[in-house]
Amino acid sequence: MSLNVGVIGAGRIGKLHVDNLRLVPEIQVKSVSDIVVDHLELWAKDKQIKVLTSDYRQILNDHEIDAVFICSPTNTHAGMIMEAAAxxxxxxxxxxxxxxxxxxxxxxxxxxxxxxxxxxxxNRRFDPNFRKIRSLVQDGAVGAPHVLRITSRDPQPPGVDYIKTSGGLFMDMMIHDFDMARYIMGSEVVEVSAYGAVLVDPSIGEAGDIDTAIVSLKFANGALGVIDNSRQAVYGYDQRLEVFGSKGAAQAENNRPTNVEVSTAESVSKDKPLHFFLERYTQAYIDEVSEFAEAILYDKPVVCSGFDGLQAQRIAKAAKQSLETGAPVLLDQVSRQAAI
Structure with a gap:
């Protein structure tokens, strides 16, 4: 059994997926599309991609293509999903x-x-550390979950042009943590309170966004959560998570180049965290495309569904609303507003 795949969008994430798809024996990357393809010809030849096109519909109209990866700008996603489904x-x-x-x-x-x-x-759902904590929570090893704590800080802020089209920190960056919160706790978020500031780069504030945020969550099972984000951690990519419960706690610390710790009379030191998401989540990116292929080939549920994406988006909307109003926001209110 095998799958022919087309990739729409050949930016950084699209190229990453092409590399990872080629590691899965059951997958053949047949086609790639991008708005401008002239600069991609040598790359496509090196990756043994048969079809390189500036028209993504050529991929959708190809009867040999079984699945598509949509890696284009966010404002194109929904329309492309509907066309691909059709x-x-x-x-x-x-x-x-x-x-x-x-x-x-x-x-x-x-x-x-x-x-x-x-x-x-x-992709963070596929990280071995976070999966282990989810399993511990599901198996009752930490008892009834009481508090979830997530820290997610980038090593440096993106450019202002990116900020202007990203949808904002909650929709672009913390949305990963909103998904993590539901995934780890196995419970829906029912209330959101958000605080934000511009402490890293004034130009981010001038573009209408924030670069530092703390969000508090209430879950349907009664547990509480707190997420902190920053666009700049000078020591590297800071990715930590903890669940505290009635029987104990489980923590996932940062991944580092080595686990060597050097102790001297002057100091105790260890390596900085891995620099950014490409290094930190290398295996997670590979596993998410591999398990997507398995879901298709063996008719299994996907690990992260469209509904999961919708719920994370709702939480991001609630966080933005809370930041703007200075008041907690119920998720039910966000859902009702969307239906109007």
């Missing part, structure tokens, strides 16, 4: 599905109607 293609879509809850719901409905698989690219 063409009978299974779909992997990078996060977020869209900036609009209505558009996301329409895209999910199209995929469900077409009976195709739809997986959203929340």
């Amino acid at each position: 063409a009978g293609k299974h779909i992997f879509c990078e996060k977020p599905v869209s900036f609009s809850l209505k558009e996301t719901e329409a895209a999910l409905s199209a995929a469900e109607k077409a009976k195709v698989k739809l997986q959203v690219g929340f």
Whole structure:
């Protein structure tokens, strides 16, 4: 059994997925599309890609293509999902599905109607450390979960041009942590309170966003959560998570180049965290495409569904609303507003 795959969008994440898809024996990357392809010809030849096109519909109209990876800008995702579903293609879509809850719901409905698989690219679900903590929570090893703590800080802020089109820190960056919160706790978020500031780069504030944030969560099972984000941690990519419960706690610390710790009379030192997401989540990116292939080939549920993407998007919307109003926001209110 094998799958022919087409990749829409050949930026950094699209090229990363091409590399990882080529590691999966059951997958053949047949086609790649991007708005401009002239600069991609040597790259495509090196990757043994048969078709390189500036028209993504050429991929959707190819009867040999079984699945598509949507790695284009966020504002194109929902429409492409609906077109891919209509063409009978299974779909992997990078996060977020869209900036609009209505558009996301329409895209999910199209995929469900077409009976195709739809997986959203929340790669952290596939990280071995976070998966271990989820298993400990599910198995009751820490008892009833009481508090979830997530720290996620980038080593440096993106450029202002990116900030202007990213959808904001909650939709672009912390949305990963919103998905993590639901995944780890096995419970829906019911209330969100957000605080934000511009402490790293004034130009980010001038672009209408924040670069530092703390969000508090209330879960349906009564547990509490807190997430902190920063666009700049000078010591590297800071990715930590802890669940505290009635029987104990479980923590996932930063991944480092080595686990060597040097102790002297002057200091105790160890390596800085791995520099950024490409290094930190290398295996997670490979596993998410491998398990997407398994879901198609063996008709298994995807690990991160369209509904999971929608819920993370709702939490991000609630966080933005809380920041703007200075008050907690119920998730039910966000859902009702989207339906109007």
